[in-house]
Structures are given as C-alpha cells and as structure tokens.
Amino acid sequence: MICAPSLSFSCPLGFVPDRIGAGRSSEVFAEGPDRVVKLYRQPFEPQAVVNELAASRLAHGFGLPVPRAFGLVGRAGRTGILFARLDGPPMMVRYACNPFGLLLALRRMARIQHAIHACPAPGLPSQHGRLRHQIAGARVPEPLRAAALAALDRLPAGDRLCHGDVHPGNVIATSAGLHLIDWQKAAAGNPAADVARSELMLRYGRFGPAWFSRLPPVRTARRLIAAWYVASYRAASGLPQEAIAAWRLPVAVARLFGQPAGTDAELLAAIEALARQSPEFEKAIVFAGLGQNPG
Structure with missing residues (x-):
C-alpha cells in the first residue's frame, strides 16, 4: 500500500485563520457557516474567473454535483467567486x-x-x-x-x-x-x-x-x-x-x-x-x- 507522505506546515506571518484551501491560482476562505469565497491570486486571468462562474452555474443548473455559485465578489483588492460551502476533504x-x-x-x-x-x-x-x-x-x-x-x-x-x-x-x-x-x-x-x-x-x-x-x-x-x-x-x-x-x-x-x-x-x-x-x-x-x- 502506498500512502502520500505526511506534510506539516508552520503558520507564516500574516496567516489568515479562515483560509481553508489554496492552489496555484487561488485561495479559498470561509465566508460564514455555509459559504466560501474563492479569491484569485494576483495577477489573474479575468476570463478564467468569468468562465468558472458561468460553467459552475451551468453545471449546477443541470443537477450535477457542483457547489452553487452565487456570484463575483471583491475582497481586499482581489476578485473572487462566492460558493456554497462543501464540508469534506479532497x-x-x-x-x-x-x-x-x-x-x-x-x-x-x-x-x-x-x-x-x-x-x-x-x-x-x-x-x-x-x-x-x-x-x-x-x-x-x-x-x-x-x-x-x-x-x-x-x-x-x-x-x-x-x-x-x-x-x-x-x-x-x-x-x-x-x-x-x-x-x-x-x-x-x-x-x-x-x-x-x-x-x-x-x-x-x-x-x-x-x-x-x-x-x-x-x-x-x-x-x-x-x-x-x-x-x-x-x-x-x-x-x-x-x-x-x-x-x-x-x-x-x-x-x-x-x-x-x-x-x-x-x-x-x-x-x-x-x-x-x-x-x-x-x-x-x-x-x-x-x-x-x-x-
């Protein structure tokens, strides 16, 4: 059986306590008990953000297992999308x-x-x-x-x-x-x-x-x-x-x-x-x- 190696991280200066995920192009933060905001890193591609919002709404409308997208938001000078929160690990x-x-x-x-x-x-x-x-x-x-x-x-x-x-x-x-x-x-x-x-x-x-x-x-x-x-x-x-x-x-x-x-x-x-x-x-x-x- 092969398992991914355990990784531990120390909290850097300026750590934001409500950040719940991060990737190459974005970070995800809690926004109340039932929503999250996905903020794109700078610089970002505006068309990719618009495309994610449109595609997420399209897929959710078809009844696919996709979090509901509420719309575009701005936080601390960054652009993001407000989503319904999914509780669980990758x-x-x-x-x-x-x-x-x-x-x-x-x-x-x-x-x-x-x-x-x-x-x-x-x-x-x-x-x-x-x-x-x-x-x-x-x-x-x-x-x-x-x-x-x-x-x-x-x-x-x-x-x-x-x-x-x-x-x-x-x-x-x-x-x-x-x-x-x-x-x-x-x-x-x-x-x-x-x-x-x-x-x-x-x-x-x-x-x-x-x-x-x-x-x-x-x-x-x-x-x-x-x-x-x-x-x-x-x-x-x-x-x-x-x-x-x-x-x-x-x-x-x-x-x-x-x-x-x-x-x-x-x-x-x-x-x-x-x-x-x-x-x-x-x-x-x-x-x-x-x-x-x-x-």
Whole structure:
C-alpha cells in the first residue's frame, strides 16, 4: 500500500485563520457557516474567473454535483467567486491510505464525468481553440508541437460540457457524495479529450513532493490507477479506447503550457514516445534539418 507522505506546515506571518484551501491560482476562505469565497491570486486571468462562474452555474443548473455559485465578489483588492460551502476533504486526501476505497471513488468520479458530458455547453469557450493556443506556447521542441497540432486538426471538436481538469484534487468527498470543483478550465468540446486530460493528470499531475512522484512504486501505482479510471469511464459510456488514445498527444503537449511541475521531464519523455507514432513527427524532423536540434 502506498500512502502520500505526511506534510506539516508552520503558520507564516500574516496567516489568515479562515483560509481553508489554496492552489496555484487561488485561495479559498470561509465566508460564514455555509459559504466560501474563492479569491484569485494576483495577477489573474479575468476570463478564467468569468468562465468558472458561468460553467459552475451551468453545471449546477443541470443537477450535477457542483457547489452553487452565487456570484463575483471583491475582497481586499482581489476578485473572487462566492460558493456554497462543501464540508469534506479532497478525494485524494480522503482515500490516501485506502486503495480499495480510492478505486471505488475513482469509478464514481468517472460516472460523474460521464454525466457532465451528457450536457450541452452553450456559451463556453472552444476546447479545440484552447488546446491549439496551449500547444502553440508549450515548452516542447518544434517537431513535437507540429505533430500535436496535426493530430488536433484530425480530431472532432464536439459541443459537450467538459470540465477540463477532472482529477482527485478537484473532487471533494462530502457526506452526501463526491462533488466537483474548479471549473475555470471548462469548455465546449469532445468528451474523449476531457477523459484523456484526466488520465494524464492521474499519471503526471502534482501529487506530493516531486521526489515522491518519481519513486518507481508510485509511478507504477499511478499508471494502474489511470488505466482503472479510463476503464471505468469506458464502462459507463461505451467510448472506444481508440477515441481516447487519439487525444493523448495534443492533450499532453498542451499540459506543458502552464507552470513547470516536477513531473515535466517524465511527461516530455511520454510525449516523445507518443509523437513517434505520428507520421507528422517524422516530417517535422526532416523539415527542421538533419543534424539540427529541433528545440
């Protein structure tokens, strides 16, 4: 059994006692007994905030397990969204030392994602367009970028509601069941791409310190967990394995657009292996010139 290492934190100067969560782009603070405010870090992307509010309201309106979003707020010069409070830990924390419970929770998460994909996404940005933008700015050699863009061009856009970042860190385990948060990456797109993103995050997303993620037993466990998740989604949806596999290259390259992470080198190696299966990769290498560094 593999458990995430225990982490302890001392309270820094200026610690805010009602802060109940934090991520790369935001912090979450208690706002009374039944609400929280998610404040975005400076600088922030205004469109991402507007998109999260719109997508959260859309998903909640469809009856999906999503906290109700009340609206935009300002606190201490920062912009945020006021949400209904969810009581419970993140799913990964809840099941960190319970492998069997984690597998069952992953199956429930896959079913929630399938339910999301049954909904339309009017007014949300294009998943295809977002991936193209991210691939264009990804930290990869040019042949890999060219191969990813060529693969993306062959794939259907879709118009389904896609969360864009379904993984255990964005799922809260409450007494009423699992609830999905962090909808700023939501888009109208193809369900297979959304599942490929979840598979990617389960294998290469942040999970404890970088050294922990690189341990061979942890890497093996994450590969098996990702495979279990994809199998669970396919069992719920009937989506062919080939449909998800077709999105792996563009989704993986797009992942290297954001802030660097400790698993980037491992992900880049996986991208190179995926790209070798693409005829566009060989064409791009030739175009770059023999003996030249394509990066």
